[in-house]
């Protein structure tokens with residue numbers, strides 16, 4: 001059996017994640033005894049001296065089911081989020097003109113997802129970027145733990161597959177921590193639903209932090225209050241993203257003040273903006289937390305992993321590979337989206 005007209009393309013910032021996903025897809029296909037070996041379709045991301053970008057595809061995509069990989073926020077690239085969004089849009093457009101049958105953007109980090117609603121005279125930027133992908137010809141976006149599920153309903157044609165890495169974190173906790181002495185903590189009210197997921201999967205209790213932000217200042221927390229009891233308990237905090245780290249470090253301090261023992265953090269998108277890993281390293285050395293477990297949806301690389309032993313990376317490439325393989329073979333994906 002041949003691989004169903006599948007083509008994988010990677011932009012510069014998505015290359016390692018695309019390589020890992022391709023490897024996982026080949027494992028799926030070899031277990032299904034298919035002979036073909038999937039490889040990335042060659043392409044070039046061309047940057048002009050004034051900052052403009054275009055993407056050139058070097059093989060035919062006629063009638064192909066195309067998946068374009070991009071990690072929009074790349075800590076090792078001088079390119080900005082906006083540069084990478086623009087590169088992705090030009091790649092989608094190139095695939096459209098190549099007569100691809102279906103175009104999917106594989107972006108584990110959905111950009112601008114925090115601005116899913118407006119307060120006063122603002123725009124809804126989560127909609128703006130999705131519309132841009134939709135208008136250039138994307139049929140679908142595959143992403144990870146999107147900050148607000150409401151975004152999935154913003155579009156008329158663009159479908160969003162929102163994957164969850166909770167199953168990997170649950171497995172890791174079951175294998176590595178003493179679940180009997182564990183309390184799950186949701187670091188803000190918005191993450192209570194995810195907290196309930198973990199508390200039901202791990203059969204342990206849940207506490208919630210009420211976080212009040214000052215929205216007049218960027219990334220500023222006003223107050224935090226714990227609802228629940230963590231005294232003498234190990235704690236597991238999950239958040240969808242770590243940006244400046246203010247939320248998680250403040251949560252750790254509050255939990256320690258309330259008598260928590262060891263604190264473990266899991267986060268789907270560990271951005272560590274503004275070198276927040278330096279603050280985390282210091283906090284770790286001061287005994288504030290035991291471990292941060294993130295995913296390769298933000299690709300930090302070997303040097304980072306060796307430099308910060310408190311950080312553990314779990315790969316979500318197998319999950320993306322399963323979803324891509326199912327979509328490509330027109331099989332149901334609902335079980336994979338749980």
Ligand code: R5P
Pocket residue numbers: 187188190191219239240241242243244245246247248
């Ligand atoms: C907020 O609603 C999010 O779930 C994260 O808690 C937040 O974006 C993290 O930002 P920071 O690390 O800057 O506190």
